[in-house]
Amino acid sequence: MSQAKLLLVEDDADLREALVDTLTLSQYDCLDVASAEDAILALKKHSFDMVISDVQMEGIGGLGLLNYVSANHPKLPMLMMTAYATVDDAVKAIKQGAVDYLEKPFATEVLLNQVSRYLPDSSDINQPIIEDEKSVNLFNLAKRVANSDASVMILGPSGSGKEVMARYVHQNSSRKDAPFIAINCAAIPENMLEATLFGYEKGAFTGAHQACPGKFEQAQGGTLLLDEISEMELGLQVKLLRVLQEREVERLGGRKTIKLDVRVLATSNRDLKAYVDEGQFREDLYYRINVFPLAWPALYQRPADIIPLAKHMLNKHCEKQSIIQVPELSDAAIRKLLLHRWPGNVRELDNVIQRAIILHQGEEITTDDIIIDANDVHEQATNDDVEPQTKEAETLGKDLKAQEHVIILETLNQYQGSRKMVAEKLGISPRTLRYKIAKMKELGMQIPA
Numbered sequence: 001m002s003q004a005k006l007l008l009v010e011d012d013a014d015l016r017e018a019l020v021d022t023l024t025l026s027q028y029d030c031l032d033v034a035s036a037e038d039a040i041l042a043l044k045k046h047s048f049d050m051v052i053s054d055v056q057m058e059g060i061g062g063l064g065l066l067n068y069v070s071a072n073h074p075k076l077p078m079l080m081m082t083a084y085a086t087v088d089d090a091v092k093a094i095k096q097g098a099v100d101y102l103e104k105p106f107a108t109e110v111l112l113n114q115v116s117r118y119l120p121d122s123s124d125i126n127q128p129i130i131e132d133e134k135s136v137n138l139f140n141l142a143k144r145v146a147n148s149d150a151s152v153m154i155l156g157p158s159g160s161g162k163e164v165m166a167r168y169v170h171q172n173s174s175r176k177d178a179p180f181i182a183i184n185c186a187a188i189p190e191n192m193l194e195a196t197l198f199g200y201e202k203g204a205f206t207g208a209h210q211a212c213p214g215k216f217e218q219a220q221g222g223t224l225l226l227d228e229i230s231e232m233e234l235g236l237q238v239k240l241l242r243v244l245q246e247r248e249v250e251r252l253g254g255r256k257t258i259k260l261d262v263r264v265l266a267t268s269n270r271d272l273k274a275y276v277d278e279g280q281f282r283e284d285l286y287y288r289i290n291v292f293p294l295a296w297p298a299l300y301q302r303p304a305d306i307i308p309l310a311k312h313m314l315n316k317h318c319e320k321q322s323i324i325q326v327p328e329l330s331d332a333a334i335r336k337l338l339l340h341r342w343p344g345n346v347r348e349l350d351n352v353i354q355r356a357i358i359l360h361q362g363e364e365i366t367t368d369d370i371i372i373d374a375n376d377v378h379e380q381a382t383n384d385d386v387e388p389q390t391k392e393a394e395t396l397g398k399d400l401k402a403q404e405h406v407i408i409l410e411t412l413n414q415y416q417g418s419r420k421m422v423a424e425k426l427g428i429s430p431r432t433l434r435y436k437i438a439k440m441k442e443l444g445m446q447i448p449a
């Protein structure tokens with residue numbers, strides 16, 4: 001899924017760390033700061049899709065920050081977090097323009113639900129770039145399928161653009177003016193997925209201080225995308241099947257059933273039929289969601305898409321960074337892009353282009369600016385205009401990530417690639433391991449089978 005950028009403002013270091021973990025695991029790109037003053041500095045340097053802020057902090061505090069955001073970034077949604085004793089402040093915050101507030105302590109699913117509820121729809125992924133004949137044929141087919149109300153299963157490797165295709169189906173359907181809601185079944189911890197999908201009533205579990213509609217309800221009249229559906233555990237698959245068959249949902253802890261008018265799309269980067277044969281995915285659910293399968297090939301299998309996508313990303317990122325003179329790709333740089341196999345597909349290409357924008361000098365992007373191996377970045381990216389403190393923090397972050405990658409690779413080798421053994425050895429769930437391995441593959445790493 002495309003990454004939304006969040007700014008988290010919380011002065012309690014432990015809570016901040018826990019929240020960052022939750023948001024990062026759910027594939028949000030999260031920058032965290034400890035005060036409203038630091039948040040304002042961050043807002044001056046970077047662009048964000050949402051601010052999540054504590055209310056009571058030293059200095060100008062959450063309400064001061066809200067004033068700044070309302071005045072300078074009026075379209076930026078801001079979600080407040082408050083302790084029970086300061087609910088009055090939260091009410092004040094809503095009056096001043098905050099989109100909502102969370103009462104501490106809150107369960108992580110409450111946070112994730114509120115974030116996805118108020119995040120603006122990112123428009124840049126609404127325009128699929130398709131030039132290769134294979135892609136054009138596939139999108140023609142997708143357009144025809146969009147007219148029906150059939151469930152569509154979009155298959156393809158990670159980063160190939162499955163969510164882009166799902167949005168295309170929605171936008172070319174009669175539901176286009178209703179919501180498009182996406183949920184990544186792999187990124188949301190197992191114990192939260194059910195509440196996130198079906199919603200819950202106040203008091204349904206510890207931390208559920210307020211009722212919250214689930215993704216199905218949020219998608220009412222529109223389309224719900226179940227991204228990486230194969231990662232849903234079997235028990236929840238049964239419940240999902242029931243909702244799809246009966247077209248109604250009951251919130252956790254609730255007693256009334258809610259009628260649904262939702263079209264369901266799903267994606268998977270696995271061979272789902274083989275997964276069914278292995279008993280990992282329910283056959284009845286497979287046939288329910290697989291009414292119309294669309295298979296999006298890996299990027300290297302549709303080479304005529306590579307350069308148009310690279311140019312699209314160049315324009316997109318230059319615009320975001322207010323770079324007026326968009327650099328051209330040199331002929332040699334184009335050849336280098338065409339020769340790579342892109343194991344991380346379009347997402348990897350996007351990363352390479354972002355690096356090239358940082359590194360290039362003058363009006364052209366040369367082969368030296370096209371850093372395909374992630375390890376090269378360290379040497380090249382010693383940009384002088386990065387502040388020393390930021391550079392240190394970034395280096396530490398990269399070092400930690402690199403160490404984590406080495407540990408995972410070594411353990412995979414030690415256990416001949418057995419994901420189960422590695423997860424046990426490292427003390428993480430198989431699902432977290434799969435997620436981390438997927439991220440490593442996106443960076444172009446070779447993972448033992």
Ligand SMILES: Nc1ncnc2c1ncn2[C@@H]1O[C@H](COP(=O)(O)OP(=O)(O)OP(=O)(O)O)[C@@H](O)[C@H]1O
Binds near residue numbers: 127129160267346347
């Ligand atoms: N044809 C395309 N045109 C424009 N942008 C694209 C296209 N394909 C992919 N992208 C961009 O590449 C990134 C990855 O795409 P997307 O999230 O749709 O992949 P995915 O297959 O759903 O990945 P995952 O399996 O990891 O969820 C996104 O930023 C998306 O905007």
